[in-house]
Amino acid sequence: MTVSDLLTYCMDKPGAEQSVHSGWKATQIKLDDVLFALVHEVEGRPAVALKSTPALAELLRDSHSDVRPSEHLNKSHWSTVLLDGTLKDSQIYYLVDASWQQALNSKTAH
Structure with missing residues (x-):
């Protein structure tokens, strides 16, 4: 997956807003000021930070060396x-969807 494809997918989410976090050299994607994706580089490789439940995060890290x-x-x-x-791209898209949903849920909880 390319960074461009990922950013396009993230920005297609309702309410998505993009900004730059200069300190981390990262692109932030937020839903009403709630972060759901952080696109950056790790050791010179393209990467995205996504939010999930702790159980899913642990499962992903145990199963995939490319998730940390x-x-x-x-x-x-x-x-x-x-x-x-x-x-796979489909797995990354699923994780983006889950992260966006958590941002939406936290927004509606307040």
Whole structure:
């Protein structure tokens, strides 16, 4: 998956807004100021940090070497997925959808 494909998919989500986090050299994708994707590079490779349940995050990390705890975010919820790794595009899209849904749920909970 390319960064361009990922950003297009993220920005197609209702309410998605894009900004730059210059300190992390990352592109943030938010839903009403709630982060759901952070696109950046890890060791020179394209990657995205996505939020999930702690159980799913642990399962993904145990099953895929290209999924690891996110460096700058809550490691129990946020995983960094390498885009040029072994995860299929459909799996990455599913994780984007789940992360967006969590942002939506947290927005409606307030």
